[in-house]
Amino acid sequence: MKIILLSGSIYAIPSLHFLAGQNMIEAVVSVGDVNKYNMQLEQTSKHINIPFVRLNKDQLLTDFKTLLLETSPDLVLVFGLGCKVPSELFTIPKKGFYNVHFSLLPAYRGHSPVFWQLKNGETTGGVTIHKINEKFDDGPILAQKTVTIFPGDSYGIFSARLGIESTMLIGNAMMELNTQGEVFLTEQDKEKITYAPAPSLGDLKIHWETQTAKEIECLVNAGNPDYGGAVALLRGQPIHILEVNMALLNNPNPGGVAPGTIVHSDPNYGVFVACKNSEYLRLNVLQSHEGILSGFKLAGMGVMPGEKFDTVPETADFTTI
Structure with missing residues (x-):
């Protein structure tokens, strides 16, 4: 043939x-x-x-x-x-x-x-x-x-x-x-029949308040590498999150924190973020304007517990990410 x-x-x-x-x-x-x-x-x-x-x-x-x-x-x-x-x-x-x-x-x-x-x-x-x-x-x-x-x-x-x-x-x-x-x-x-259109920026955003840790992990995996991972804001700047895994913390905050909040950050163990339902994600690989970073390096750059990832606003577009 x-x-x-x-x-x-x-x-x-x-x-x-x-x-x-x-x-x-x-x-x-x-x-x-x-x-x-x-x-x-x-x-x-x-x-x-x-x-x-x-x-x-x-x-x-x-x-x-x-x-x-x-x-x-x-x-x-x-x-x-x-x-x-x-x-x-x-x-x-x-x-x-x-x-x-x-x-x-x-x-x-x-x-x-x-x-x-x-x-x-x-x-x-x-x-x-x-x-x-x-x-x-x-x-x-x-x-x-x-x-x-x-x-x-x-x-x-x-x-x-x-x-x-x-x-x-x-x-x-x-x-x-x-x-x-x-x-x-x-x-x-x-x-x-179901459909699979090209994802928009809205499809790549992490919605910390409504998505579970597993849903965020699935979104991150779906976007890596062709769509640049999942997108969030940290300190008002866009961050592409390329790899995460669900994590158990030995001493989680008993009072609970808002989803998207960094609950642990150090250069030895990396960065851990709270999700809904008292679940946590460890951030393994990210990309910012400074380049591709490990969670360890992000912690070493001074990101601290209590800081919070936010959802990218509706007015943002790919040219700002």
């Missing part, structure tokens, strides 16, 4: 290696400006001698269409594209376009399925390969695989594992499609 990989995702690299090893890849096409993700995809493609083409969105109906007509691929595999494939291209590859999506569709359709699965505290996620139609993440399913979300998994860690898990799923799915055709395709259950 001849495949063109249409991708801008670093998480497609394991599958690129796998398909190249099977002599199935004709070319890799990336849409959009150079960034840290598609640049690594380009470097990998060149390293293993796979043609790499970089286009902008407007060239899908011109240069990309010409490439499809010239190479006559059996299939185009989309893996982290970020824009809609024009429907007039669907019939050019013999078997059409198939998309790799990081959720068990029809759950978590949309731009950021991994973020919302982690933020919502899901214990399982997965990978779906489905045929592309005119709607985002709507086409019939060719193959799925459930993948466990382990405690402490961040966006980057879980996505990397999904990228690895995708390789054999893609290999098996391509073999079945090549030998059996579309007999394995199943329509998505419309009653089970």
